[in-house]
Amino acid sequence: MKKIFFIMFILSSFFTNAQDILGKWVSYDDETKKPKSEVEIYEQQGKYYGKVIKLYNILANQNPEDVICDKCKGDKKDKPVIGMNVIENLIKKGNEYKDGTITDPQNGKSYNCSVKIDPRDSNILIVKGSIGPFSRSQYWKRP
Secondary structure, eight states, rough: HEEEEEEEHHHHHHHHHHTTTTTEEEOOTTTOOOOEEEEEEEEEEEEEEEEEEOOOOOOOOGGGGGGTTOOOOGGTTTHHHHHHEEEEEEEEEEEEEEEEEEEEEEEEEOOOOOOOOEEEEEEEEEEEEEETEEEEEEEEOOO
C-alpha cells in the first residue's frame, strides 16, 4: 500500500511540475513596484511563450488596446502590446525553461531569457533576462 501511495505522489509531482509555469502571471515595474502587465504563458509544439493579455498603469487618457511597441524592431514594430508574445521559444530543461527570448515593449530590446518557479513559493516566477554576462531577474506573481 505504501508503494502505491509513493508512486501516486511521484506521478502527481511529475505532472504538476510539468506545467508549473503555464497560466497567467503579473509582471511588476522595477522602480514603482506596481503591476505592469499580465502575461499568459502557454506551450505550443514543445516550446513556451508568454503573451501580454493586460496592461496596468498606462496614461490616464490612453486605451490599453492602443499601446503599441513603437521602439520594437522586426515583426513587433508598431504592433499592439496586448496580444504580443514578449516571451518566445523557451525550452524546458529540468526545472528551468531556457534558451528563449524576452522583449521589453518599453524600450523595444530583446534579451536572452530563462524562467523558473521560485523553489520557496510556487506562486512566484523568476524571469531572467540577459545579454552576455549581464543579467537581471524579475519576480512575477500569479494574479
